[in-house]
Amino acid sequence: MPHLIKVVLFTILVVKMRENDAQIFSGEIEFIPNVAEQVIPAGSELKLTCKVNRFGDGEISWQLPDWIVKYRELSNVNGRLRKKFAKNGTEMTEYYSTTILSNTTSRDTGYFGCSISRIDGSAALNIKQYVYVTSNWLIFIDAVPVTNRGRFDFIVRKNGFLPIPCKPTHPNVTFSLTHKSHYIGDGLVPNLEDFPDINKTWLADPRFKKRPTKISLTDPTSNWSFDPKQGPIVKDAKFIDTGVYQCKGSMNNITTRREFFLIVSGVDLERVGDPEDPPVGGNVSFICRTVEPPSFIQSGILSNPQLKWFFQNEFTGEMQLIDEANPPQGFQVTHNNQLSFKQSRLDLMEITRETPTTFRCDVITKQETTSETISFRIKEINDQTTSPIIVIVIFLILFVVGIAVVIKFYLNQKRKVFTGANRLLRGNPNEINDETPMEYQIEYLPYDKRWEFPRHRLKLGVQLGEGCFGRVVLGEATGVRDSEEMVKTVAVKMIKSITNVAALEALVSELKILIYLGSHLNVVNLLGACTKQVHRGELLLIVEYCRFGNLQQFLNNSRNNFINQVDEFGQLKILESVRDGKGFPSNSIGNVGGERTQLQSNLPDDAIMSFANESFKMSLIPMESTSRPAVPLQPEVSFNPPISTRDLISWSFQIARGMDYLATKKVLHGDLAARNVLLADDGVAKVADFGMARKMYYEGNYERTGVGAMPVKWMAVESLTDRIFSTQSDVWSYGILLWEMFTLGKIPYPGMDAGHEIVRELLKGYRMEKPKFAPNLFGEMMSNCWKIDPNERPTFRQLEEIIVGQLESSVTSSYLNMNEFYVKLNQEMENATPTDSFGLAKTLIRKSILRLPINRLFRFSQDKF
Structure with missing residues (x-):
């Protein structure tokens, strides 16, 4: 019985009071404190008192905010809510009902209401008060529980009205709404960031807007408005409103962001091409489109909408289905379905006076059928004027073609393929x-x-x-x-x-x-x-030009020449023990013993330790003097030198330095992997392809290999589930890159498909084990890079500090000397005049050239790790 009372009190708190001599209901109601809204800190206790005067035979009830009522288990309202009731002394004309909510959270923000009514509901009085529950970490709230998806989908009917629950938790919050990607024009182009498998030919469509657009929430002509107590509101939803949005709230240097996907459902039917009434013999085209929420696709719950065309029979007036397999003469139906975006096109070719002029498109799902109808008129043309018009048109065409042939050579030199370049x-x-x-x-x-x-x-x-x-x-x-x-x-x-x-x-x-x-x-x-x-x-x-190619291929080719310098306890061997012949690999990198490879056996011990350095040794000056012919050009051919554990550590340090530089410039890589790191002279590792990689597979251009268009095995878990890319997701990829290096170029997650299996296992907590050639310190670095919470991962600056702490001071000094050339280049560009030249153009006219000292980045302390 007590449990049943609690459930009733959760949905509506009712206090019944009767007076035997009260025949007529009348009274006054007010809140204590009597204010329209109030602000309280999260974690405090909320106490609201409803005062009723001259109360007859009736009920006092309480209404709670939507989130508390809708998600009662998550809100734990039964454990936090208490109520009290009192009367004033002897007069019995004033009644007090008090609600106490303990341990308040930001999600308790909303309207608290108090009402009084007769039991039969014949009369009622009610008041409400808005309570902001503010905290230092959540600037605004949404009306759905927090999930690991990180983004929410909302569906609104075409021409419908929908509040989006991004509600501030304080009246002083500065709120903005950004439309991150949307679509315009005569065809619905899907958001390629959220749907990477979209047909690549759609990339050239100018209707796809590539930059975020800030929504005006105060302009009365805007399709959006904002209510602090409801959130942003779409007032008259159009198909152009479909897309990804971001709510942003800021106050006191604290910012909260939430992304949501707005789906405008229903049918969108329009005529495309020439809007004028067509003549006999002309063509008419219609496009019908609809969209299915991506959350349904990801969950596997498909409504599978079907688009069907009908025309009106001019004799019966009834709508008749168009058989797509055997359509009427001059009719053609084509479909273009891209994930959740469904589009059908109806083309009427060489229309006659008997061609129907009224058409309907039905969108049929398992739940419902929706439709729209469209019509056009056939233009009447005076037959007497047709012939002269045709003659004039033919003459003009022949005249233009003749002029084009005469000046084709001259125009070809000025022809512009890309006018917007x-x-x-x-x-x-x-x-x-x-x-x-x-x-x-x-x-x-x-x-x-x-x-x-x-x-x-x-x-x-x-x-x-x-x-x-x-x-x-x-x-x-x-x-x-x-x-x-x-x-x-x-x-x-x-x-x-x-x-x-x-x-x-x-x-x-x-x-x-x-x-x-x-x-x-x-x-x-x-x-x-x-x-x-x-x-x-x-x-x-x-x-x-980095003549040693990419790191992945270099490691693959060097497996039989690898010198393992890690002992059986995961510690890096000191240089003396390595020079004594301990720890060299045999021809199989899986066997770590006292034998050397055939190449190594012909070299003295000291030469083996420095051979990789000398193999990479070459001046880093911007231009070499050479008398060799310019063509034909061929890539330089060289054998693969032996490499050691210390070489891998040096490259890992350099890659972290390069990525830290990108991070300071607010440039994300999005595809950090061994294949996108190039090896140059003097053992220098260079991060490559950071300018286009992320853009290309966001927009569907990433070359498709194997099972997917994206580098799934190198992507962070939040990038796989929510398409969230950041410097922290690049740190995750850096951890995968370390695994590649210390396995000498193996493919990550061996034996697992690059798809749902990896995502599922990662969400369960699976992580790859430390490679046997990796020192223990690097195993710990990999684990830290793969933290599920991006904020718990180290920064690239922290990663390079971890590695540089193990290097000799002379190595650090050598690195700074090598980078000094590039620092000076940046300084020269900052101080350059408008008439100066940069890069090769400047090098060609300089009377002298800065030559760099040749340094090596493979020297490490002998007692570290």
Whole structure:
């Protein structure tokens, strides 16, 4: 019985009072404290008293905020809520009902109401008071329980009204709403960030808006408004409102963000193309579309909407289904389904006077059928005027074709394949926001013409590699310095097809990112660009050439030459024991014993320890003097030198340095892996492909290999589940990269498919074990990089400090000496005049060149780890 009373009190607290002599209901009701709203801190006790005067035969009841009522178990209302009732002395004309809510939380924010009514409900009085429960960690609340998805889906009917529950927990909260991606035009283009498997050909569609848009919540003409006690409200939902949004609340240097996906359901039917009434013989096209919530797709609960077309029979007036397999003459139905976005197109070709003019599109699901109807008129044309019009049109066509043939040669030189290229290069620096990650503002970055390199001085050679839309070739930049011809070997990036606008835009974006970053020892640096023909689709990016290729392939090729310097206890061996012949691998890297590989057996002990260093040894000056012919260009051929554990540790330190530099510039990588780290001379490791990697698979351009379009096995758990990318997710990928290095290039998560299996196991807590070639310290670093909470992962600065603490001071000094060249380059660019040149263009005209000291990054303390 007590339990039943508690359940009743949870939904509505009722105190019944009767007086035998009361025949007529009348009274007054007020709150104590008598205010419209109040603010209390989280964790405190909320006490509200409802005072009733001249109360007759009736009831006093309480109403609680929506979240408490809807999620009673999560809110623990039964354990926190108490009530009291009292009367005033002898007069019995005043009654007091008090509700006490202990241990308040931010989610208790909302309306508390008190009402009085007769038992038969014939009369009622009610009041309400809004209570803000504020805390230092939650600026606004939502109306659904917190889940591990991190984002919520809301569905609203077309032309409907829907409040989005992002409610502030304090009246002074500054609130904003951002539409992160949305779609415009005559076709619904899905959000490629949330649906990476979308058809790549949709990338070139100009209807897809790529930058976030801040929603005006105060403009009366806006489709959105804001109520602090309800949240943002969409007032008249249109299909254009479908997309990803972000609520942001700020107060006292505390910010809370929540993302949600708004789905505008129903049917959207429109005519596309020429809006005028078509004549006989003309064409008419309609598009019908609908959308299914992505949360249904992810959960496997599909409504599987079907789109069907009907036309009105002119004799019976009834709507008749169009058989798509055998449609009427001149009718054609095509479907374009992309995950949750369903679209059907009806084309009427060479219409006649008998062609129906009224059509209906039905969206049929397991739950319901919704439909929209559309009509058009067929234009009547005077037959007497048809012939002269046709003659004039034919004459004009022949005239234009004749002119085009005559001046084709001249126009071909000025023809522009990509008319928006120059605008994209100019950018708009005034729109750049320092608080927003740079990859969201690439279009605002300007191209600095001081990086321009003369195209006639650049010779292209063999191809080094290619992706889905671009390729990299070997190149030679030539020029004259001090009366001598100088040649610099470089790598040149370009797109495969000059007509691929999306790939060209991506390459322009990478160019801008590289210019914005400046120079650093441990990133692949920009040397110049050829942009004069960008309007014709030709853009060349000139970057540093790293002749030892990518780290993954290098490790694979060096497995039989690997020197394991980790003992059976996971500690790094001191150099003396290694020089004594202990710990060298045999031809199989799985056996760690006293034998050496065939290559090592022909070398003295000291040579083995330094062989990798000397193999990488080469000057790091920006340009080498050489008399070798410029073409044909071929990549340099070299054998794979033996590498050791200390080499892997050196590269891990350098990669952390490069990623820390990207983080300080607010640039995310999104695809950090051994395949995207290149090895240059002097044992220098350089992070590559940070300009385009994340953008390309966000927008569907990432080359599809195997089971998926995204690098699933290198992605953080929050990136896999919620498409959240950050510097912390790059730290997770760095942990996977360490695992790759200390397994000598093996694929992560061996034996597991790159899909739902990995996500499921990661959410259960599974993590890969420390590789046997990794020191214990690096095993701990991997575990810390794979923390489920991104805020618990170390920063790249902390990771490099952990590693540098184990290095000799001379190694640290050598590293700083090597990076000093790039520091000076950045300083020179900051102090440069508008007439100066950068990169290769500057090197070609300099009378002298700064030569770097040759240093090695493989020397480690003998008593560390």
